Every structure is written in structure tokens, then in C-alpha cells.
Amino acid sequence: MIPPTLDFTAFLSWLEESPLGNWGQTLPEQLSQQLRSERWGDMPEWNETLKRLPEIDPLHIELQTQVAIGDISLMDKGRRLALQATLMGLHPWRKGPYKLFGMHLDTEWRSDWKWDRVLPHLEPLDNRLVLDVGCGNGYHCWRMLGAGARRVIGIDPSVKFVYQFQAIKHFSGKHLPVDVLPLGIEHMPAKLAAFDSVFSMGILYHRRSPMDHLRELKDLLRPGGQLVLETLVVEGPQGTVLVPEGRYAKMPNVWYLPSPDTLIGWMRKNGLQNPRMVDINTTSIQEQRATDWMTFESLEDFLHPDDHSKTVEGHPAPLRAVFVAEAPF
Numbered sequence: 001m002i003p004p005t006l007d008f009t010a011f012l013s014w015l016e017e018s019p020l021g022n023w024g025q026t027l028p029e030q031l032s033q034q035l036r037s038e039r040w041g042d043m044p045e046w047n048e049t050l051k052r053l054p055e056i057d058p059l060h061i062e063l064q065t066q067v068a069i070g071d072i073s074l075m076d077k078g079r080r081l082a083l084q085a086t087l088m089g090l091h092p093w094r095k096g097p098y099k100l101f102g103m104h105l106d107t108e109w110r111s112d113w114k115w116d117r118v119l120p121h122l123e124p125l126d127n128r129l130v131l132d133v134g135c136g137n138g139y140h141c142w143r144m145l146g147a148g149a150r151r152v153i154g155i156d157p158s159v160k161f162v163y164q165f166q167a168i169k170h171f172s173g174k175h176l177p178v179d180v181l182p183l184g185i186e187h188m189p190a191k192l193a194a195f196d197s198v199f200s201m202g203i204l205y206h207r208r209s210p211m212d213h214l215r216e217l218k219d220l221l222r223p224g225g226q227l228v229l230e231t232l233v234v235e236g237p238q239g240t241v242l243v244p245e246g247r248y249a250k251m252p253n254v255w256y257l258p259s260p261d262t263l264i265g266w267m268r269k270n271g272l273q274n275p276r277m278v279d280i281n282t283t284s285i286q287e288q289r290a291t292d293w294m295t296f297e298s299l300e301d302f303l304h305p306d307d308h309s310k311t312v313e314g315h316p317a318p319l320r321a322v323f324v325a326e327a328p329f
Contacts, residue, residue: 022189031181061172072102122197128150128196132154133185137161142168162181165180196226198228200231205257227326230321232318233263240258263321
């Protein structure tokens with residue numbers, strides 16, 4: 001059963017009339033299975049958080065240069081503090097930042113910095129159907145909509161992220177064509193071949209089979225559609241791959257960190273056309289850090305205390321690269 005606080009009605013209605021109509025036959029049951037309350041012990045508290053959000057017309061929504069919802073004049077300091085306390089019921093907030101009625105929701109990641117690195121290398125998103133795989137709470141989905149996408153669908157199996165997205169969308173007027181579903185890529189219909197653009201950012205290294213992930217991504221794209229892939233890499237020639245035996249930057253679920261040339265070869269082998277690296281960047285402790293909205297350990301705790309060029313385990317520090325490619329016609 002889907003909790004009433006998570007309203008997918010408008011999305012399911014759109015789906016019936018869309019090129020993805022067949023998916024609509026199975027999706028309601030998938031959503032119900034993923035949202036079974038016994039799987040998520042904190043779901044009653046998350047539902048209460050959404051119920052406590054005030055009903056207020058935002059008057060102003062800015063998605064092109066930031067995610068800013070609501071005119072500051074609509075809330076005084078006391079109401080903003082009350083809103084902050086309510087939204088802390090969904091702590092930790094990892095992707096952002098967001099600005100709500102003048103309140104700065106300062107997340108762990110400066111996801112806007114990543115977007116600024118990615119945006120110049122995209123095919124224009126104007127009127128495109130976009131899928132964001134592993135989207136977290138949907139920050140980049142909002143930015144994709146702000147860049148002109150016709151509709152944006154984010155998927156992430158972590159249900160708390162879906163609640164965080166719904167909390168933000170609550171203040172947007174709820175009518176905007178952007179949704180986050182509690183699904184993993186394995187829940188998507190096989191060989192859908194429907195999306196103009198597919199994003200996978202920060203996901204590949206968490207997959208036990210990177211080859212399968214690349215194939216799944218390609219199969220979601222329409223012929224000629226664009227894949228945008230951002231992932232951890234290591235320096236080295238083609239064939240170089242780091243497979244951490246234990247943890248990587250305290251993460252237990254990191255499987256493969258290829259060199260850029262190795263990943264480009266993997267993309268070609270899976271049939272993606274013209275794969276190329278368009279950006280590479282060492283993650284800084286200014287881009288990923290603990291904040292009042294994410295009070296747990298963050299990047300500075302994951303790096304070697306005497307040498308930030310290494311993780312605490314002695315591996316190369318996080319180096320993130322962006323790749324783009326196209327599906328074959």
C-alpha cells in the first residue's frame with residue numbers, strides 16, 4: 001500500500017498516456033512492494049514529517065541557477081525555524097543545497113558544483129524526457145527541469161530520499177513534471193529504449209557488475225539518446241582498475257574504480273557510441289562535508305589525516321570524472 005503522503009496519482013495518469021504506458025501496468029504494484037512499512041521502520045515518522053509541512057503558496061520558484069522555492073517575505077524567522085525543525089525529521093540531508101522561503105538547507109554535498117561541471121557538456125535538455133538513476137533526494141532532477149526538460153523521472157531505492165524529495169515538492173505547487181520513485185535500475189522495464197537523456201551519477205562504483213549497469217543504462221535510452229555518467233576513477237592506462245579488498249573511504253560497497261581509458265573501453269564494449277570524458281575533478285572537503293543538516297562523518301573523516309591525497313585505507317583519494325556517450329541508432 002502506498003502511504004497517502006506519497007501521492008503518485010498525477011505521475012501515474014501521465015504515464016498511461018505517455019510512450020512508457022506499458023510500464024504503468026506494473027508500476028503501482030512495484031511501488032507498493034517498495035513502500036511496505038515493515039521494510040522501513042522509520043516510515044511512520046517520515047509520514048508525520050510530511051503531514052506537518054505548512055500549506056503555503058510559494059509565489060516564486062527558481063530552478064535554473066539554484067533550487068529556491070518560496071518568497072522570503074512569506075515566512076518570518078520563527079516560521080523558518082519551525083520549518084527547519086520539521087525537516088530535520090528527515091535527517092540526514094545529503095544532496096542539495098535547497099533554499100525554502102529564505103531558509104538555507106545546507107546539505108552534505110554541494111551538488112550544485114557537480115551540476116555546474118556537468119551542464120556545459122549536455123545535449124540541450126529542452127523538451128527531453130529524462131531519467132536520473134540513483135538520484136538521491138532529487139536535487140539534480142530539479143536542476144534538469146530548470147534546464148528545460150519536458151519531464152524528469154528520478155529513481156532511488158532509498159525510501160527516505162523519496163520522502164525528502166516529496167518534502168521539497170510539497171512547496172513547489174506539486175504540479176511540476178518531476179518525480180522521484182523508490183526504485184532501483186533493476187526495477188525498470190527491460191530494453192525500454194524511451195529516454196532522451198539518462199544520468200547515472202555516483203552509482204557505477206556501487207554496482208557489483210559495472211558491465212551490466214552500462215548495458216542497463218544503454219537499454220533505457222532511445223536511439224541516439226545521451227548517457228551522462230559520473231563516477232569515481234583512478235589514474236592509470238587502459239586496463240587499470242582498483243578493486244578495494246575492504247572499504248574505500250569507509251564505504252563497504254565500492255567494487256570497481258577504473259581508469260578513465262578503461263571505462264571508455266567498457267562503454268564501447270557495451271555498444272555506446274563516441275564515449276568520452278568531459279570533466280575530471282578531485283573531490284574537496286568544501287564540496288562534501290558535515291553540516292547542521294548532515295551531522296555524521298563526511299569526506300574529511302574518510303581521508304588520511306596526514307595526507308589528503310589518500311583515503312584512510314591508503315587508496316587514492318576520491319577522483320570523480322564525467323563521461324558522455326550516445327546510444328546507437
